[in-house]
Amino acid sequence: MSNPSRTLFILSDRTGITLEHLVRTLMTQFDDTCCERMVLPFLDTPAKIEAAIREIDAAASEDGAPPVVFSSIVEEALRARLKEAHAQVIDIFDTFLPNLSTAIGKPTSGHVGLSHGMGDPGEYDRRVDAVNFALNFDDGSRLRGLADADLILVGVSRCGKTPTCLYLAMQYAVRAANFPLTEDDFMLGRLPDALRDHRDRLFGLTISPERLHRIREERRPGSEYASLPQCRKEVSAAEDLYRSNAIPHLDSTAVSIEELSIEIMQRVGVERHY
Amino acid sequence: MSNPSRTLFILSDRTGITLEHLVRTLMTQFDDTCCERMVLPFLDTPAKIEAAIREIDAAASEDGAPPVVFSSIVEEALRARLKEAHAQVIDIFDTFLPNLSTAIGKPTSGHVGLSHGMGDPGEYDRRVDAVNFALNFDDGSRLRGLADADLILVGVSRCGKTPTCLYLAMQYAVRAANFPLTEDDFMLGRLPDALRDHRDRLFGLTISPERLHRIREERRPGSEYASLPQCRKEVSAAEDLYRSNAIPHLDSTAVSIEELSIEIMQRVGVERHY
Numbered sequence: 132m133s134n135p136s137r138t139l140f141i142l143s144d145r146t147g148i149t150l151e152h153l154v155r156t157l158m159t160q161f162d163d164t165c166c167e168r169m170v171l172p173f174l175d176t177p178a179k180i181e182a183a184i185r186e187i188d189a190a191a192s193e194d195g196a197p198p199v200v201f202s203s204i205v206e207e208a209l210r211a212r213l214k215e216a217h218a219q220v221i222d223i224f225d226t227f228l229p230n231l232s233t234a235i236g237k238p239t240s241g242h243v244g245l246s247h248g249m250g251d252p253g254e255y256d257r258r259v260d261a262v263n264f265a266l267n268f269d270d271g272s273r274l275r276g277l278a279d280a281d282l283i284l285v286g287v288s289r290c291g292k293t294p295t296c297l298y299l300a301m302q303y304a305v306r307a308a309n310f311p312l313t314e315d316d317f318m319l320g321r322l323p324d325a326l327r328d329h330r331d332r333l334f335g336l337t338i339s340p341e342r343l344h345r346i347r348e349e350r351r352p353g354s355e356y357a358s359l360p361q362c363r364k365e366v367s368a369a370e371d372l373y374r375s376n377a378i379p380h381l382d383s384t385a386v387s388i389e390e391l392s393i394e395i396m397q398r399v400g401v402e403r404h405y
Numbered sequence: 406m407s408n409p410s411r412t413l414f415i416l417s418d419r420t421g422i423t424l425e426h427l428v429r430t431l432m433t434q435f436d437d438t439c440c441e442r443m444v445l446p447f448l449d450t451p452a453k454i455e456a457a458i459r460e461i462d463a464a465a466s467e468d469g470a471p472p473v474v475f476s477s478i479v480e481e482a483l484r485a486r487l488k489e490a491h492a493q494v495i496d497i498f499d500t501f502l503p504n505l506s507t508a509i510g511k512p513t514s515g516h517v518g519l520s521h522g523m524g525d526p527g528e529y530d531r532r533v534d535a536v537n538f539a540l541n542f543d544d545g546s547r548l549r550g551l552a553d554a555d556l557i558l559v560g561v562s563r564c565g566k567t568p569t570c571l572y573l574a575m576q577y578a579v580r581a582a583n584f585p586l587t588e589d590d591f592m593l594g595r596l597p598d599a600l601r602d603h604r605d606r607l608f609g610l611t612i613s614p615e616r617l618h619r620i621r622e623e624r625r626p627g628s629e630y631a632s633l634p635q636c637r638k639e640v641s642a643a644e645d646l647y648r649s650n651a652i653p654h655l656d657s658t659a660v661s662i663e664e665l666s667i668e669i670m671q672r673v674g675v676e677r678h679y
Contacts, residue, residue: 137509146667148576149430152423156477157501160513172667199508203430219508226500227431234473234493235411239434255661262568266540294536297571301662302422387529388575393420393446 137166138190138198142183142213147172150203150223166199180209184216191217254304261300261307265293268308277329280308282399285326286336287312287365288356289346291383295336295395298388305401317368322376334395335373335380340366342384411440412464412472416457416487421446424477424497440473454483458490465491528578535574535581539567542582551603554582556673559600560610561586561639562630563620565657569610569669572662579675591642596650608669609647609654614640616658 139158141150147170154168169190171183190198200218204210214220228239268276277283282299284292288311296307316323326333340362347357355361373380379398383391395401413432415424421444428442443464445457464472474492478484488494502513542550551557556573558566562585570581590597600607614636621631629635647654653672657665669675 146663148663148667149423149426153427153497156423157498157505160479160498160502161506161509161511165509165511172671197508199505205434219504221501221504223427224431224434227495228434230493230495231431231473232435234471235435235439237435237439258662259565259568262571266567291533293540294533294575297536298575301568301572301575388532389420389422393422397446 136194137196138187138194139166139168140183140187140190140198140200140218141168141170142174142200142202142204143170143172144175144204144206144209145172147203150201153223154201174204174209175206177209177212180204180212184213187216187218257304258301261304262297264306265296265300265309268296277308277310277325279306280329280332281306281401282332282334282395283308283310283326283329284334284336284395285310285312285369285378286338287343287369289343289350290336290338290366290369291388291391292336294388295383295391299392299396302392303396305396312365312369312372314365317365317372322372330376330378332399333378334399335369335378336391337366337370337373337380337382339382339384410468411470412461412468413440413442414457414461414464414472414474414492415442415444416448416474416476416478417444417446418449418478418480418483419446421477424475427497428475448478448483449480451483451486454478454486458487461490461492531578532575535578536571538580539570539574539583542570551582551584551599553580554603554606555580555675556606556608556669557582557584557600557603558608558610558669559584559586559643559652560612561617561643563617563624564610564612564640564643565662565665566610568662569657569665573666573670576666577670579670586639586643586646588639591639591646596646604650604652606673607650607652608673609643609652610665611640611644611647611654611656613656613658 139154141147141154143150151168151170158166169186171186174180174183187198187200198218200213200216200220202210202213202220202222203224204213205224210222232239264279268280282305284296284307286292292309292311296309299305299307310323310326312323322330340359343362343366344357344359347354347362351357370380372378381391381394413428415421415428417424425442425444432440443460445460448454448457461472461474472492474487474490474494476484476487476494476496477498478487478496479498484496506513538553542554556579558570558581560566566583566585570583573579573581584597584600586597596604614633617636617640618631618633621628621636625631644654646652655665655668
């Protein structure tokens with residue numbers, strides 16, 4: 132074969148999450164799913180490096196081609212040993228640090244990476260607090276506390292408010308409350324009273340009626356609530372409400388939670404807490 | 406000053422999340438918080454690139470030193486324009502793609518990066534399903550469905566089960582249930598009946614009694630539930646239960662949610678669903 136299949140290894144002394152995302156981004160630039168990915172996290176001792184090298188060498192034999200190894204391991208001795216594997220090793224610190232050090236005019240420290248570690252214990256507490264906030268305020272159950280929210284997501288039932296609030300909490304320690312729009316609100320034809328004091332922090336989610344119908348069918352098959360006409364009616368009423376009250380909004384149908392979250396923070400003007 | 410402060414810009418045509426994490430990892434190798442970080446996401450038109458360049462040039466004047474600009478923008482024309490900014494531009498595709506293309510023997514495609522996009526719409530549904538699963542099974546409220554869980558986190562109240570379950574769901578579409586251990590379980594001195602059929606999927610969380618005390622004090626100040634002796638008693642009983650039933654367990658006190666999640670999946674042997 133001219134293009135044998137390859138194994139991509141992702142090696143880290145911590146979780147490997149950062150490097151895994153980087154490799155996924157880079158691989159979007161290649162047309163096929165040419166390569167199998169293997170993540171080997173927590174490689175922080177010589178014995179674990181030896182075990183990893185055995186896996187890499189075995190993949191080299193099996194593929195008939197040297198694996199590509201991305202590494203974000205910090206310790207010098209471990210990195211040196213890794214370079215003896217039968218593989219093309221791409222070390223992200225070797226790749227970036229010399230230029231970066233020159234650019235900012237500082238030497239490097241050699242600390243093991245903390246980007247997903249407990250660099251700041253307060254950060255963990257803020258994220259957990261924000262998750263608890265999102266859970267407590269889920270589906271409008273505790274209106275009194277809306278004043279403490281960094282932002283308030285509004286939308287019809289099952290349009291994606293809860294996962295988005297939880298993601299904002301988990302990743303950015305943003306306190307996101309969640310307020311469902313119901314038939315009662317649409318009959319009134321104006322913003323629910325509970326929301327009127329918080330206009331500057333409101334963000335609307337919308338969704339395609341067809342997708343909403345499919346989601347609701349899984350929850351309550353055959354119900355009026357899940358029917359396509361009902362979904363069409365609610366989505367249209369919610370969008371009218373957003374437009375008539377100048378509430379910024381987005382369609383969640385074809386957008387990932389990550390993209391939604393970043394765009395919502397940007398448009399509401401929320402500071403990330405880390 | 407010999408080391409003027411610098412601004413680090415993170416430019417992306419999508420969310421910038423991947424690049425932000427990479428830069429954070431790289432910056433752990435420098436001792437100070439020498440540099441302010443600015444993330445500019447969704448730069449996908451010439452007008453948005455011009456606005457970004459104005460921000461970069463303004464930072465260059467203000468800092469009296471050229472900013473360092475990390476970019477994961479894909480489109481050629483936008484990248485070319487960016488290189489005219491008064492900055493040191495580090496383009497991650499330029500940095501990695503030539504080597505990677507040679508290593509795997511494939512040309513690059515020029516697609517805008519999808520690592521946090523809707524590359525696979527089924528993936529979004531799996532993650533949202535898993536989040537709903539975690540919410541429904543939170544705190545042992547729906548025991549019948551434990552059989553559907555990929556893993557079951559056990560531990561005393563407030564030890565960190567819920568945020569960890571939600572993170573596993575959100576990031577890896579893992580269906581994680583959450584089962585609180587209570588005084589009743591400790592009095593029995595054995596594993597609760599509901600868990601006995603699922604031993605192979607159990608994972609125990611533990612926490613330092615002092616930290617648990619602080620967390621519970623915020624929730625119910627001055628209560629018996631939050632008192633340090635009560636926290637000591639429960640944590641010690643939970644750890645005894647883990648040991649006598651050979652349940653793998655971890656102390657969440659000084660570990661991030663990301664690290665906990667990866668280690669739990671690895672030790673329970675859970676397949677990530679993406």
